[in-house]
Amino acid sequence: MKVLYIVGVGRSGSTLLERTLGTLPGWHNAGELNAVFSRVARQDQRCGCGTPFSSCDFWQAVGQQAFGGWSEVTAEMSRLQPRVVRQRYVPRLVSGVMSDDARRELGVYLECHDRLYRAIADVAGAEVVVDASKSTAQLFALRRIASLDLRVLNLVRDSRGVANSWNKPGLVKPQSRDGESMGTYSPQRLAVLWSALQAESAMLCAAAPYATRMRYEDLVSDPRPTLERALEEVGLPAAPGSLAHVGDHSVELPASHGVAGSRTRFTTGHVELRLDDAWRSSLPSASRRVVTAVTWPQLVSYGYAGRHAADERTGTTAWR
Numbered sequence: 001m002k003v004l005y006i007v008g009v010g011r012s013g014s015t016l017l018e019r020t021l022g023t024l025p026g027w028h029n030a031g032e033l034n035a036v037f038s039r040v041a042r043q044d045q046r047c048g049c050g051t052p053f054s055s056c057d058f059w060q061a062v063g064q065q066a067f068g069g070w071s072e073v074t075a076e077m078s079r080l081q082p083r084v085v086r087q088r089y090v091p092r093l094v095s096g097v098m099s100d101d102a103r104r105e106l107g108v109y110l111e112c113h114d115r116l117y118r119a120i121a122d123v124a125g126a127e128v129v130v131d132a133s134k135s136t137a138q139l140f141a142l143r144r145i146a147s148l149d150l151r152v153l154n155l156v157r158d159s160r161g162v163a164n165s166w167n168k169p170g171l172v173k174p175q176s177r178d179g180e181s182m183g184t185y186s187p188q189r190l191a192v193l194w195s196a197l198q199a200e201s202a203m204l205c206a207a208a209p210y211a212t213r214m215r216y217e218d219l220v221s222d223p224r225p226t227l228e229r230a231l232e233e234v235g236l237p238a239a240p241g242s243l244a245h246v247g248d249h250s251v252e253l254p255a256s257h258g259v260a261g262s263r264t265r266f267t268t269g270h271v272e273l274r275l276d277d278a279w280r281s282s283l284p285s286a287s288r289r290v291v292t293a294v295t296w297p298q299l300v301s302y303g304y305a306g307r308h309a310a311d312e313r314t315g316t317t318a319w320r
């Protein structure tokens with residue numbers, strides 16, 4: 001069973017990418033599965049189809065098949081998750097050096113995810129499940145499921161754009177049913193986080209048999225060639241006609257059963273793709289300087305800065 005895991009930093013366009021991929025024949029986008037127990041099921045958040053998780057036929061069938069229902073596994077996995085996949089546990093997830101108790105808890109956590117992926121693929125009738133969890137710690141853990149054919153896609157967005165998105169207070173989580181706000185990070189804190197998560201994502205890509213990196217800016221400005229290249233690189237090339245829903249500057253997206261994610265989760269039909277580069281005018285110049293300095297080596301390496309970078313005065317992408 002194949003799982004395409006999107007790894008990267010939040011607010012980089014992963015919900016859009018996940019849903020675009022999930023529309024391919026034989027593919028199914030599940031949303032951010034690392035939130036399915038601890039947030040989506042526990043808070044009965046809205047599924048991408050618009051209904052609360054507890055009323056969605058798809059997820060109820062998945063829970064029944066995988067666990068005989070959601071209630072017990074939700075409580076157990078919500079307890080285990082912070083004990084198993086925190087960012088600070090990445091070294092032990094990489095090395096495998098851990099106490100017997102930690103090993104046992106990790107085993108239970110992974111067994112549940114193995115069952116979860118299988119049930120999703122089975123109920124959806126899909127060959128490839130897209131998981132947009134993005135968490136590097138979660139992916140370091142999932143690599144330990146021997147039966148999982150994991151393909152890795154690192155979605156990256158200019159750190160200054162990500163910093164600007166995380167700097168907006170007061171946004172409400174679209175899937176929340178009680179008006180819960182989305183989190184914020186200061187640009188300085190975000191820059192450190194972005195840099196660390198990108199370094200870990202690069203490690204994960206280097207270790208995976210099939211992996212690719214995609215720039216959010218390329219996805220929205222030149223979607224079809226960008227998707228074709230990425231699918232080729234993860235060993236799942238697009239069949240002729242399978243990207244018919246992807247236009248030059250738009251994509252046709254049906255409702256899906258993806259969970260968690262951004263505001264674009266509930267937008268269906270004809271979706272115009274527009275580059276969100278509001279950071280160029282709205283990120284304060286002091287913040288912009290700090291984020292640029294902290295993330296500079298990676299900005300150069302991904303073509304966001306330096307000799308091959310986009311022309312910042314015109315905003316055109318001249319990379320590649």
Ligand SMILES: [Zn+2]
Pocket residue numbers: 047048049050051056057058059256257258
């Ligand atoms: Zn649903």
